[in-house]
Amino acid sequence: MxxxxxxxxxxxxxxxxxxxxxxxxxxxxxxxxVWPTIDGPLGLTEEASVDYARRFYKFGFALLPWLWAVNCFYFWPVLRHSRAFPQIRNYVVRSAIGFSVFTALLSAWALTFSIGGEELFGPVWDKLVMYNVADRLGLAGLA
Known part of the structure; x- marks a missing residue:
């Protein structure tokens, strides 16, 4: 014992x-x-977090949608706990929706071009693709 x-x-x-x-x-x-950022007590205060979440959300519209992903990642505890930090949650949820829509549109566009290609677009294909820019500008035979 x-x-x-x-x-x-x-x-x-x-x-x-x-x-x-x-x-x-x-x-x-x-x-x-519950802390608003993934840093826990080492991160931002709640007031500063609202400001940062707002900035990331607004700058995401300036053709920087990856900031929406950063916003979702950094404020993950806010997304995880639905009743905590309602001011921050508003911006973070909108960022998640914006990034999801952007990802869906970008994926659809990329898949349309990669799968469809010349068969889908026909004679316009040569004007849409970027790999023949040097030929169009007459720069290919200068070497």
Whole structure:
């Protein structure tokens, strides 16, 4: 019986040391607090997070839709917890929708050109593709 107690006491400190490798994570779980960014307590405050989420969302319309993906990634806890941070969630959900629509349109466009090709577009194909720009401008025979 005493040997098993000493084994348990030897095991429990190691277990506690392993679980305390990330004290911020443990305190977040024990207190039940949700942080707006993936950085946890090391990240932005809630006020700054609203500003950053708004900026990422608006700049995504400036032909930078990858910022919508960054917004979704950085504010993943906001997407995960539906009732937390309603001001930030508004921008992050819109960013997720925008990035999904952009990805669907880009994929459809790429698949149309790669699968359809010349059979789909006919004689207009030569004007649409970019691999013959040097031939059209007369630059191919200069070397």
């Amino acid at each position: 005493e040997a098993s107690r000493s084994d348990e006491s030897n095991l429990s400190p190691n277990r506690d040391q392993r679980s305390n490798l990330n004290p911020a994570h443990n305190s977040m779980i024990s207190s039940g607090q």
